[in-house]
Amino acid sequence: MGEWSLHWRRNKVLSTAWSAWFVNYLDRTKTAALLPLIAASLSMNSAETGQVLFFFFIGYALIQPVAGFMTDKLGPKKTLAITIAAFSVFTWTMAIVSTWQQLELRNLLFGIAEGFEVTAGSRLTATWFPQRTRGRAFGIHQTAYTIGSIIVPFIAVPIAQATGSWRWSFMIIAFFGLPVLAAIHHYIADRPELDSRVSEPELEYIFGKEELASKTGESDPALAHSVAELPPGERITPYREIFLNKNVALMFVAGFFGLFATWGLTTWLPTIGFRQLKLPLLLAGSLSSMVFFGSFCGVVLGGILSDTVFKTKRTPIWLFGGIVMAAATLWASTFRAGVPLGVAYLAFFIAGFAASCSPTGQLFAPYLAEILTPGAVGRSLGVVVLGGMLGSAVAQPVVAALVVQTAAGPDYSRALLAFAACGVIVSACCAGMLEPRVKRTYLGYLLSGGREGTWEPSSATSSAD
Amino acid sequence: MGAFFGHVLGGLGSLAAAALPRGAGPADPFLDFGPTWVVVIALDVINTVAVLIYLYRILSEKPPTSRPAHR
Numbered sequence: 001m002g003e004w005s006l007h008w009r010r011n012k013v014l015s016t017a018w019s020a021w022f023v024n025y026l027d028r029t030k031t032a033a034l035l036p037l038i039a040a041s042l043s044m045n046s047a048e049t050g051q052v053l054f055f056f057f058i059g060y061a062l063i064q065p066v067a068g069f070m071t072d073k074l075g076p077k078k079t080l081a082i083t084i085a086a087f088s089v090f091t092w093t094m095a096i097v098s099t100w101q102q103l104e105l106r107n108l109l110f111g112i113a114e115g116f117e118v119t120a121g122s123r124l125t126a127t128w129f130p131q132r133t134r135g136r137a138f139g140i141h142q143t144a145y146t147i148g149s150i151i152v153p154f155i156a157v158p159i160a161q162a163t164g165s166w167r168w169s170f171m172i173i174a175f176f177g178l179p180v181l182a183a184i185h186h187y188i189a190d191r192p193e194l195d196s197r198v199s200e201p202e203l204e205y206i207f208g209k210e211e212l213a214s215k216t217g218e219s220d221p222a223l224a225h226s227v228a229e230l231p232p233g234e235r236i237t238p239y240r241e242i243f244l245n246k247n248v249a250l251m252f253v254a255g256f257f258g259l260f261a262t263w264g265l266t267t268w269l270p271t272i273g274f275r276q277l278k279l280p281l282l283l284a285g286s287l288s289s290m291v292f293f294g295s296f297c298g299v300v301l302g303g304i305l306s307d308t309v310f311k312t313k314r315t316p317i318w319l320f321g322g323i324v325m326a327a328a329t330l331w332a333s334t335f336r337a338g339v340p341l342g343v344a345y346l347a348f349f350i351a352g353f354a355a356s357c358s359p360t361g362q363l364f365a366p367y368l369a370e371i372l373t374p375g376a377v378g379r380s381l382g383v384v385v386l387g388g389m390l391g392s393a394v395a396q397p398v399v400a401a402l403v404v405q406t407a408a409g410p411d412y413s414r415a416l417l418a419f420a421a422c423g424v425i426v427s428a429c430c431a432g433m434l435e436p437r438v439k440r441t442y443l444g445y446l447l448s449g450g451r452e453g454t455w456e457p458s459s460a461t462s463s464a465d
Numbered sequence: 466m467g468a469f470f471g472h473v474l475g476g477l478g479s480l481a482a483a484a485l486p487r488g489a490g491p492a493d494p495f496l497d498f499g500p501t502w503v504v505v506i507a508l509d510v511i512n513t514v515a516v517l518i519y520l521y522r523i524l525s526e527k528p529p530t531s532r533p534a535h536r
């Protein structure tokens with residue numbers, strides 16, 4: 001009982017953030033699952049269908065910097081509540097559209113509304129969990145997007161089939177936000193030390209006794225001038241350190257190429273399976289599910305390995321992820337009709353597993369909390385996710401341009417080679433990122449025989465004064 | 466750019482639509498919902514009101530500006 005109560009409040013916060021992320025993904029991926037029915041219902045042609053989806057990505061991407069600031073300034077609790085409330089309402093309004101233009105506008109607003117969740121949920125995990133367990137906690141948080149993507153066809157499509165209209169799926173799923181709002185109201189607090197329900201032993205577990213005693217302020221780490229102004233667990237991190245940061249810039253680039261490959265692969269895979277591998281439609285669709293299943297295993301195992309085997313180092317997981325994803329998609333580029341289904345499943349499971357081991361798949365909240373400070377996770381993550389979502393958006397036209405028409409049908413090998421190249425670029429970016437745990441890049445640490453570097457945050461000297 | 470998206474997703478859409486013909490009603494939501502339209506309006510109102518109540522309660526909370534004195 002004593003041990004359990006030591007973790008009770010943190011786990012409630014994590015469960016609530018998980019639920020919000022899960023419903024967010026359920027809500028956004030249901031549109032794709034129901035797209036064939038919606039397109040038929042609204043008589044949408046290919047270009048119109050594409051535009052409707054593109055507007056979601058653009059709305060989601062462009063709002064990220066705003067979402068990041070809002071998370072850090074307004075607080076993750078209120079930001080999380082606003083996003084859940086907004087997309088719950090936009091979901092039901094999408095059920096009553098009669099033209100594709102109406103759907104397009106609502107999808108833009110829906111993308112903007114959904115875009116606030118990732119920064120808020122990540123900031124909560126970064127603030128509430130100590131460094132030694134942050135990787136695992138965030139791994140659990142990230143399972144929500146993989147599970148949501150896997151199960152959405154089994155929720156949205158049966159509702160549409162049972163009721164005879166895709167609109168009822170939107171109507172019913174719009175209610176899923178209500179229990180999450182209730183949980184946010186009851187369980188979330190922006191910071192553990194401000195929550196009277198957190199016991200002193202749990203606070204000491206999170207921050208350590210000394211940190212808790214020495215930092216009693218509540219100032220924004222970007223604006224604080226002295227350590228005394230800071231809340232526990234934070235350090236002074238001026239704006240120039242957040243936005244003129246080589247590591248954040250590398251994460252932006254890695255995010256762009258990482259999500260280019262991830263969303264390019266999962267969007268196109270059913271088509272590749274059906275047209276190039278000549279699989280039945282259902283089995284072709286299941287290839288994407290294997291990618292998400294691989295991602296599920298990747299985020300869980302990656303968090304555990306980062307916290308335990310790598311002793312809270314984050315970048316080794318990302319280095320491994322990019323290279324392995326490159327190898328798996330390179331392997332998949334050789335697949336032709338008649339490839340055994342088990343082999344295809346294995347390749348795409350590995351690709352999904354490795355793709356999740358990237359700076360936009362997992363460990364990004366712990367990394368930003370440790371390279372900067374937990375109180376700046378929202379603002380810095382807004383920049384990183386912007387890169388990732390822009391990559392997701394441009395992946396579609398670029399991949400379309402790489403398809404080669406042959407006598408045997410369309411050939412997608414060049415697209416898969418492009419995903420492999422993305423994996424290499426992701427690993428190259430991660431190789432240049434500083435690993436705060438060893439105060440130098442991880443490769444530098446390995447090549448020097450395990451010697452730690454001399455990096456210090458630029459504000460460390462002034463904060464020590 | 467939309468045309469590129471459509472190339473991929475529209476193609477997928479038409480394939481899947483053939484496998485799932487049930488569930489695509491008329492474009493007019495009044496016709497699609499039919500006699501259940503009143504239920505739809507009622508559910509929308511209930512959902513929105515409940516969402517707004519929770520949102521108001523959460524946004525009107527005054528976050529503590531200092532640590533609680535007792536734990």
